Amino acid sequence: MNPSNLSNPIIVSGYGVVSAIGVGKEQTLASLREHRSGIAPVQYLATVHRDMLVGEVKLSFDELMERVGVPSDAEAPQSRTALIGRLALREALQQAALTTPDDYARTALISGTTVGGMDRTEIEASVTPDGQIVHYNYDCGTSTLDIARGFGQFAFVDTISTACSSAANAIGMAVELVRQGHFERVVAGGSEGLSRLHLNGFNTLMILDQQPCRPFDAQRNGINLGEGAAYLVIESEASALRRGVKPLAVVRGFGNACDAYHQTASSPDGEGAVLAMRRALDDAHLQPSDITYINCHGTGTPNNDVSELNALHRVFGDVLPPFSSTKGFTGHTTSASGSIEAAFCLLALQHHFLPVNLNFQTPIDHDYPVLPNAAEQVIPLSRGRRGGLLLNSFAFGGNDSSLILSPYTEPQTPQTLQTPQTPPQAASPQTPTRKVYLLAQTLLAPSVDPNFRDYLAPLESRRFDKLLKRTLCCSLETLRQYPDLVPDAIITATVWGSAISAISFFHDMMRQGEAFLKPTLFMQSTHNTMSSLIAIQTHNHGYNNTHSQLSDSLPHALLDAWLQMQSGRVHSALVGIHDSIPAFDNRSYLLVTADALPPDCHPLAEFTSYSELALLAVKNG
């Protein structure tokens, strides 16, 4: 554990939020306090499912362009994901007093998204007379660059793509980058515009409720999809005070784990959720009894809510702290939900109220009589420096993350006030560097066709596309070289992810309309299918993350591994780059710190800094 977590806390100095219940914090706060839901029949998305209830941002495309200030004759195409992302990012940066190109150049941006600019792809795609489908893919990394473009050059841009936990994982990465002094500040969150692709995808899974969603209610029958964006400016307390900016809250801890159970379902006992919450509590140096409110993932599906309740009881015991799901306000905003709900928690902390759980009537028949917070409560959320709010954000592939936010109390590092010197561009790490060793690697050239049967039973592989099979073969081959070593982390880099599945689903939708689509294609279309699949096949509950930032994807995945290892929480990591378009090598690396080196092993290389480790990407690239 790094004691600097406490002596120089990581704080939020600004945040911005856009969702179905408002553009900006003011509208959002009013809607939350007046119990005003933003869920309504489809208004803006060009879908045949007109009666479907969704949480759309209440602005048309043209209105969004006007709000953002993009000239209508702008050359670059825009997506809703990019436009609402810019609105939220602008509000966050302005509050943190980051307004000049020089400010941006010293700020890193990490954004979570999964569908990226899909809404734009759908508008532009066309079918030729001979049945060919012409479309341009806006990949996730490009979508984040579209958001960034409105401001200028950021110090670093990364996109996390782990489906519905993307924004939470972006915040987790941001915290580590600031703690370890890689950047002075990081603005992190996520953005996701509603698309026909994922509305129909969730529809094939038969988990869309035709009524307003009812999280934690016995009669709950699924989710309403939503859209939105939110970003948090994250920096050290010392950095904020030096800039004369008021810290708003403390980002106290973060935890991520893989449920390693199923691509779309949560395990009955919520193992991944339990581990994520416990890791966040450990990271925050807090006990379960310190948590004063839980903003649950609470999607409203029969599966999620009961699994999450079981997990809550395993962590907190019979009596739970007040909890609610705010999905009844916004719908499930998928990749953006982690940061949108973090913004709700920040509003709750600043204005001393507990967000209610809309549409709750009947408790789930459960071993314990538990009721979500259904009526307005004004309770002290703060217990001085020991209090904390916990936020859960779970995703496909069992990618489970928890975040702990605490009230900001008083300057805890007064000495920094007296030294208003030029801030370091990139401060030196606060703990001695842990050496990282490359223990094993596998490069699978596109021309090589591995025998899948050596790795997978036919029934297991029945629904995996070629990329997933190659990813698994490449990863298992690397792990086979040290069968006793179970990696603490699985981190994947990908530009296009499982594009084969996503494009097949999209083409089916273009050809045959929004009916009879295949759930199998949708469930493996998310970028984190690969990392999850490796974890599910090897029963790995470790840290699990996926980066998608064009040619920076692998360097960013390696940086993530480096940060996790330097934090002392992770001693071994399986890092890979796996892509379907164009056909690159599949590559996988097993990295360990000194304390995890197996006896009598012969490391292939050793690294004493991240810049050395990053050469792995260059060498093979």
Added chain:
Amino acid sequence: MNELIETLKQQVIEALNLEDLTPADIDADAPLFGEGLGLDSIDALELIMILEKDYGIKLQSPAQGKEIFKSIRTMAEFIQANRTR
């Protein structure tokens, strides 16, 4: 009925990508889920899609599938009784 059973076996193999199986490998009375073929909830959704697309039967909830998809035979019986095309 037997004809429908044989058609269904072929449709299930295609929809679930059970490329190593032939219709002869599937026992019409063997359980599809759990002990038998070992299918899961996503496979159930694919089977629901077969009902909808090829036989014009729309289920309201995936939970209804539990009884219908016990075996190929129960699936065939349900289709025979409820098909609209």
